[in-house]
């Protein structure tokens with residue numbers, strides 16, 4: 001270790017950082033001091049300014065005011081390459097790996113000048129993996145890796161480029177409990193070797209389990225930095241929102257015997273000729289019922305949703321309220337009353353460069369309040385967007401703001417609000433609360449529970465096992481494109497469910 005790696009020296013100091021966007025002060029004199037070789041968590045409501053601050057530290061955004069010090073030296077970054085040269089790395093939520101290349105090729109890609117490309121590169125990767133306790137085979141294809149391993153490759157990539165401070169944006173959002181434990185082991189390994197980790201998270205229990213310091217940001221300002229050893233999740237949440245949080249309540253069953261969605265023997269071949277993406281998937285969802293699907297990401301959940309929505313053509317049947325809709329287009333399915341919260345909000349849920357009120361119409365152009373007779377009803381769409389913004393607490397300067405300018409969590413709240421509008425019969429919800437803060441999560445859960453009480457049938461896909469267990473009336477476990485078992489959310493624990501998802505015996 002060199003002299004800059006001693007604990008308790010400062011790795012990063014952000015002082016009085018300010019950043020404005022049109023109509024919004026994203027950062028307002030933010031101050032954060034990150035001690036070297038620690039894990040430092042940033043928490044705050046959706047839109048509080050966490051991502052903006054990290055983009056400033058990574059050179060993606062330029063601050064309007066304030067100073068950045070890295071390793072005791074003042075720096076000014078015009079681009080991520082400046083930040084990387086100063087030893088700052090960032091791992092984003094959407095992994096940016098090439099599936100058809102090996103771990104080694106992915107790590108080295110674009111950084112050949114650093115350690116060469118042949119055996120020297122391989123030696124360096126082995127050395128890094130060993131010293132940080134990463135168990136990765138450099139010659140495996142990335143497409144054969146699970147989510148946890150892909151994340152490790154991303155981290156390795158950043159380390160290979162010489163980072164000694166790593167920023168992770170909501171790293172556990174896509175992981176099952178076992179993978180979260182593995183990630184945390186890796187983070188401890190990094191710390192032990194003098195690496196500093198800054199991470200953004202909405203999972204307050206996890207923050208308390210791994211962080212050495214937690215900085216709370218509220219409406220663009222630093223509230224405080226606390227010691228997690230002496231702070232509870234509830235206290236953190238209250239610091240975030242500046243008031244007390246309501247506690248969620250459990251609900252009794254509202255399941256009826258009317259089948260609203262029925263999926264029968266659904267199979268889907270892989271267009272690339274690999275193993276079938278779905279095999280003989282069958283289940284019903286009744287009026288007033290939430291059916292959860294648990295599975296490690298990449299086991300067919302996305303394909304199942306796309307087949308139900310008519311975006312992929314498989315064999316078997318999909319029925320809506322007793323009618324066979326297998327041959328219907330996606331638009332017709334939505335018109336008939338299927339609400340759809342997509343997994344990838346930026347690709348399928350929003351037109352990023354269109355204003356919020358136009359996004360309100362997306363997929364709902366043919367229905368009230370967006371249409372009057374044969375005409376688009378702009379006024380109706382606009383006033384309903386105002387309603388959603390208020391009801392779902394979408395933080396935005398106005399409904400004329402583009403979707404791109406919203407924070408991730410606020411984009412999600414807008415989509416949920418839109419898809420819950422117009423009394424859907426069935427709601428297909430993929431990760432409905434991904435990226436939203438604890439307050440908004442509780443509000444979305446309440447909306448789903450209320451709609452279920454009123455008869456909504458919900459298909460819930462979520463990597464958040466507490467959410468799956470807390471909302472579902474029944475949970476099917478999905479593995480390699482098949483439903484391999486059913487568990488009772490009343491009795492199953494997140495750990496048992498996590499094991500079942502990786503192929504262990506499904507608990508009775």
Ligand SMILES: Nc1ncnc2c1ncn2[C@@H]1O[C@H](COP(=O)(O)OP(=O)(O)OP(=O)(O)O)[C@@H](O)[C@H]1O
Pocket residue numbers: 021022024025026044045046047048049050051052053395396404405406407408409410435436437
């Ligand atoms: N490029 C941009 N243009 C306009 N406004 C922006 C832009 N980026 C962020 N903002 C605004 O700045 C504020 C802070 O957003 P930021 O993404 O930093 O929040 P966050 O704390 O990371 O939220 P989340 O938890 O939802 O990801 C928000 O009001 C957002 O709408």
